[in-house]
Amino acid sequence: MTLRRTWTIFARTMRLGPRSPFFWWALVLPVLFTFLVQGVFGDLFAPAPTLAIVDLGNSEVAAGAEALDGIEVSRVDDVETLTTAVEAHDFDAGLILRDGFDEALRAGTRPLLELYVAGESLASNRVVLAVTTLDLIRTVEGSTPPIDVSVVSLGEEAATITARTLPLIAMMAVAVAGAFVPAANLVQEKEDQTMNAVLVTPATIGDFFAAKALMGVVLAIATGVMTLALNNAFGSQPLALTLVIVVAAIMMAELGLLLGSWAPDQNAMFAAWKTGAILIIFPVIFYLFPTLPQWIAQLGPTYYFLNPLFELAIGGATFSDVIGTLLVALAVCVALLPVVVWSARRLEQRMASV
């Protein structure tokens, strides 16, 4: 095995790679996933209460509602639109503020509070919206409660659901680019017999595998770094996070080579990926649902780079806090190496016997 031959095969693979749709898919996936998971699933797991307002008199209540944290407030044009939208549960509740509402409040004439709730809205959202609206009305009325309220926060601020999706997005990015693309590429080369052509040159199977691994590592680093950047996750630890991505990329590339060398054709590879991917991706579920028993996540090898990634990006950990876990991930990479070498030799023997 020589570096020069490995580099030549790698350069050829990278030059021809863009002809494959999966090469581009691997690069586009992090962007798509960031949009889908954060924009769509963030709302699915932790839906914020939604309030529609028709403000017919430039009320301060409407302006106050828009400044609230954790409540999605939208203005709609007229009463009919509001009631139709609330009935369809496009909003949890709808507030109609008639002309002169604020003046009536201040004058103490008790205007009618037209707050409608959607039949399908959660009871907890209804109570939050009703009490918060009343609180805003009290503020505009100018009355203050005859007590003081002191807020006592316990513990550290927990990661939001959107933050907890970071391991999922990063995992998908490095798994597809680092494992799936090299595996697909290897199988393609076997099917097209181009691998045979390469191996009749002075290049060895070691050069060939090293080049494919390098492709997986480079692609996975690129997509992993892009994912972290897209999610504003680099924070104060960019170097440490990049190192974690490098370890993740190596592990994924090794798994990709194992899959690619084993799969006889693309159908088999895709079928194995369809089911086998869950075994490498499952630790991300435990970040999405922190109440699940976390020790189960530690059974997956990918946990050992996902955990440092999460703790560095979201948990505020330093590199020294996560180095132990990352070393386990590195140990997994080292342990996989002889398996990859054995797999390459076995493939070479299989090809020689055909």
Next chain:
Amino acid sequence: MSRRKIIGAIITKDLVAFTRDRFFVAMTVLAIVFYIVFFWVLPSSVDETIEIGVTGPIESLFLGDFGGDNGVAMTGYANRADLMGAVEDGSEVVAGLAFPESFFDDVATGKRATVEVIVGTGLPPEIEQALTGMVGEIAFALAGSPLPVEQLDPQQVVLGVDRTGDQIPLREQMRPLLAVLVLLVESLALAALVAEEIRAKTVQAVLVTPARLTDFLASKAIMGTLLAFSQVVLIMAAIRALDPNPALLLTAALLGSIMVTGIGLIAGSSGGDFMQVLFIGMAFLIPLMIPALAVLFPGSAATWVQIIPSYPLSTIIVDVSSFGAGWADVAGRLVLLAGWCLALLAIGVEILRRKVQTI
């Protein structure tokens, strides 16, 4: 030889080809098992209650009114330390209200008492705001200060069917997603089969027999529909999506199967290798997944989502299996779905016909 026998023979050949790859079949079965397990481990109920701990003299006043039916459930604690411990633990309550022992006297005499709102880890800001407002309203009420507004008649407040305590859990909302996913993945299997026939030119071998091109096309359409329909019925039965109205849901599933068969024929007509077929199939699969995802969210879907062919199928499954809709309720959408089926199948058959003629 009758046309029916010829078509039957081609379908048999295709089924043999499909099942010959035992690994692929095993993985397909495993994937279906995985979908079913995934469905049954999802939450079967919706938690729509905010659990709050309370300590202080006001505790007894609260507990009767807040049993959880109105969105808030309150639990009494002996003292502030116990309440703090419970909030920190987070398994029973997410926040706490600690009223001072002198609360009633203070409010009655106009002295400003301080009430603590104890906030647990990760409590959403809107709940913290609401609790602060709630404490203020309690004090206003005890001080004899009425609400500054008139309230609507409670009968008028709720628009639409009131589902408090009877919300549709995520598990039930997932039914169309799983059904559509199985249908779409199955369309890829048909696409791969068709592409292989074109690539290996076995279609030419078939056409030198008494079989006509129309027999070949009909067999592919029937084979694809059978494959998709059998799998979607299997998964719908396993996730108990058929129970409320089997005839209606089977009709919808059959129309959905015909629709994805059309897509499978379009993707397979490329005659490329498996990866190319997969990539073309993804171009259909991703947009068709959107309506199935959209029904997971409250409210009406955007207009552009409603014109996607899988939208009527997704909403029919939800409305029939979760809301008890009948034939009359979904008739319009069934017609729309049937229209999409015919259109996509016709396009798929035509593209495949042209492709076969150019070989």
